Amino acid sequence: MVKKRIAKILSFRYTMMAAILILLAGGLVLLPKYQESEGIPAEQLLSNIISLERYVSTDQISDKLISQDPSFILIDVRSEERYNSYTLPNAINIPLKKLLDKEFESYLNQDQYDVVFFSDDNFYADQAWAICNRLEYKNLHVLKGGINKWFTTIINPKKPNENMSSKAFELYTTRKAASLFYGVVYPDQTKTKSVIKKAPRKIITVKKKKKMPVEGGC
Amino acid sequence: MKELEKTKRISIASTLFILAVLIGLFTYKRPKNTYSHDTKNTLEKVSNYNYFINLNDINNQDYALVDIRSAFDFEKGHLKDAINIHTPDFLNEDNLTIFKELKNTNKTIVLCGNNPQETNLPFLLLYQLGYDNIKLLTVDIDYNQNRLIAKNSEIETSKADVTAFIQESVKKQAEAMKKAKVVVKPKPKAVTAPKKIIPLKKKKKMPVEGGC
Numbered sequence: 157m158v159k160k161r162i163a164k165i166l167s168f169r170y171t172m173m174a175a176i177l178i179l180l181a182g183g184l185v186l187l188p189k190y191q192e193s194e195g196i197p198a199e200q201l202l203s204n205i206i207s208l209e210r211y212v213s214t215d216q217i218s219d220k221l222i223s224q225d226p227s228f229i230l231i232d233v234r235s236e237e238r239y240n241s242y243t244l245p246n247a248i249n250i251p252l253k254k255l256l257d258k259e260f261e262s263y264l265n266q267d268q269y270d271v272v273f274f275s276d277d278n279f280y281a282d283q284a285w286a287i288c289n290r291l292e293y294k295n296l297h298v299l300k301g302g303i304n305k306w307f308t309t310i311i312n313p314k315k316p317n318e319n320m321s322s323k324a325f326e327l328y329t330t331r332k333a334a335s336l337f338y339g340v341v342y343p344d345q346t347k348t349k350s351v352i353k354k355a356p357r358k359i360i361t362v363k364k365k366k367k368m369p370v371e372g373g374c
Numbered sequence: 375m376k377e378l379e380k381t382k383r384i385s386i387a388s389t390l391f392i393l394a395v396l397i398g399l400f401t402y403k404r405p406k407n408t409y410s411h412d413t414k415n416t417l418e419k420v421s422n423y424n425y426f427i428n429l430n431d432i433n434n435q436d437y438a439l440v441d442i443r444s445a446f447d448f449e450k451g452h453l454k455d456a457i458n459i460h461t462p463d464f465l466n467e468d469n470l471t472i473f474k475e476l477k478n479t480n481k482t483i484v485l486c487g488n489n490p491q492e493t494n495l496p497f498l499l500l501y502q503l504g505y506d507n508i509k510l511l512t513v514d515i516d517y518n519q520n521r522l523i524a525k526n527s528e529i530e531t532s533k534a535d536v537t538a539f540i541q542e543s544v545k546k547q548a549e550a551m552k553k554a555k556v557v558v559k560p561k562p563k564a565v566t567a568p569k570k571i572i573p574l575k576k577k578k579k580m581p582v583e584g585g586c
Contacts, residue, residue, distance in 0.1 A: 172386060180395050184402075187568055198503055199465055205495040216498035242536040253421040256414055276532045279491055281459050283420050287413050307534045339540045341547035 195290035204289055209299040212272060215327075218334045221245055228265065228270035231301075233284045233303045244274065244306070245338070252280050255287060267294045274299035274306075311335050407465055410476060410504030419501060427484060427509045428526045438476050439511070442487045442496050451522030461487075461496045473505050487553035490529050 186224045195201075204210075220228060221244070222231070230247040233238050239249040252275075264271060271288075273281035279297045288296055299306070308314070313331035316324035332342070411419070419425070432439065432453075439456040440446050448458040457471050476483050484507060487493040490512045497510045514527040 173384070176376070177391050177395075180392070184398050186396060194409065194412045197405060198409065198499065201467055201502075202462070202499060205499060227473055238532070253417070256417055274476045275530060277491065277528050277530045279494055282491065282494050283498060286495050287420075290413055290502070303536065307536050307539070312534070312539060317561060326570055339544075341543045343546050343550040 198223050198294055201286075201290055205286065210271055210285055210298045211278075212294060212297045213300055214306045215331070217232060217244070217272065217299060217306075218310050228272055228297075230272050230274065231263065231284075233275045233280050236343075238276070242303070244303075247274075250284075252284055255284055264288055264293050264313075265291070270295045270297060272297045272299055273303050276304055277302045311338060311340055407470075407503055409502045411502050411506070416498065416502050419506075420498070424499070425509050426512050426529070429524060430485060430526075432480075432511065436480070436482055437484045437509075438481045439484050439486060442485055443515075447488070450520070451517065453522075453524060456486065464496065464499065464551050473500065473550050477505055477507055481507065483508045484511050485509070485512055486515070490527060500537060 167270050193243065194368070196204075207259075217230075232243050232247045232249045233247075233252045235251050236249060239247075240272050243249070248263060250263070255264075271293070273284045275281045275284075278298050278300055280300060281304075285298050301309075310331055313328055313335065316328050335341070377393070391515070427437075439453055441452050441456040441458045442461045443452075443458070444460050445458060447458075452458070457472070463469055473483065483500070485493045485497050485508065487496075490510060493510050497508060500508055512527050512529055514525045516523045516525070
């Protein structure tokens with residue numbers, strides 16, 4: 157009786173063994189869920205955060221805009237309302253809230269252009285940067301100081317004191333010239349223009365009269 | 375005899391199988407720090423703006439101030455009751471246990487640095503790692519004669535209306551132009567000068583041709 161039962165159980169022994177092994181193997185499949193955690197590891201993100209390579213200065217951006225460098229796109233992460241009131245030339249508006257929307261992904265997730273985030277300060281731009289950086293988007297930058305810095309350096313540069321170095325003066329004149337490019341007009345500009353207009357008239361008439369007799373002599 | 379060979383083969387196969395499973399288990403590395411919030415979730419938190427706190431509100435038993443500046447700066451001066459965890463050391467085990475403890479005791483971590491911009495990203499990192507009991511102190515820290523001065527600071531306020539400034543400058547220029555026009559009215563008359571030049575040029579050509 158007992159022998160019969162044992163024999164019955166033993167006839168299933170191979171299927172049971174296979175079942176146990178498959179269960180064990182199934183356990184492995186459950187393990188790797190940690191690796192699915194989205195984006196770059198936290199250690200990497202931390203070291204990216206500490207490094208200040210992401211910042212670009214307003215002067216650099218201004219230079220690029222003036223030379224019409226096609227290799228970068230400006231992204232304004234402020235609200236639409238603020239974007240409409242003032243933004244940098246050719247900037248694209250992606251409000252921070254909509255950063256991860258599908259329609260904007262093609263701007264951010266590519267490796268052809270340098271992406272430069274900016275906002276009023278660099279606070280929200282930094283946040284946009286951090287989120288995109290975690291998603292391993294490439295070539296991301298942040299405009300240091302944002303629009304506020306842009307205003308104080310490029311649009312309305314401060315005149316250096318007389319006892320400052322000549323470099324400060326050079327910087328001031330380049331910045332002032334740059335601001336002309338962005339639509340600012342200076343009152344003293346008109347004076348210089350009128351002076352230029354007067355000068356050539358006199359020169360042309362006088363010179364040509366002088367040449368005349370010389371040619372005739374030949 | 376046949377039965378014996380069969381079991382031999384099966385036992386070899388099963389040991390190999392188990393070995394493979396064991397190797398898989400042991401070589402599997404669990405990442406040390408895992409995110410508990412994905413980027414979408416983080417973005418939602420970030421755009422809800424409820425994580426700022428200013429100097430007037432930090433006198434609360436439930437708040438634990440964490441100073442993220444370097445030890446050197448911290449020694450020079452720091453806010454009352456703050457502990458120092460420099461940003462690069464955030465993921466050290468000791469510091470992680472501190473953060474975990476603060477979370478388990480239901481305390482709110484309040485991060486502070488030299489300015490909110492500096493605190494911003496460390497804050498975001500800790501949040502993504504699951505320490506969501508966290509706030510950001512909007513403060514500017516400065517020193518005056520070795521004394522610490524902490525001021526509330528504002529984030530993302532537009533300090534100047536650029537459009538208005540540009541328009542203003544255009545207006546000013548227009549006014550200046552008006553003034554200039556009033557003073558130098560004879561200018562438009564002088565514009566006729568180019569006409570004079572044209573006849574002069576014709577005269578030039580004539581004698582040259584004759585010379586040939």
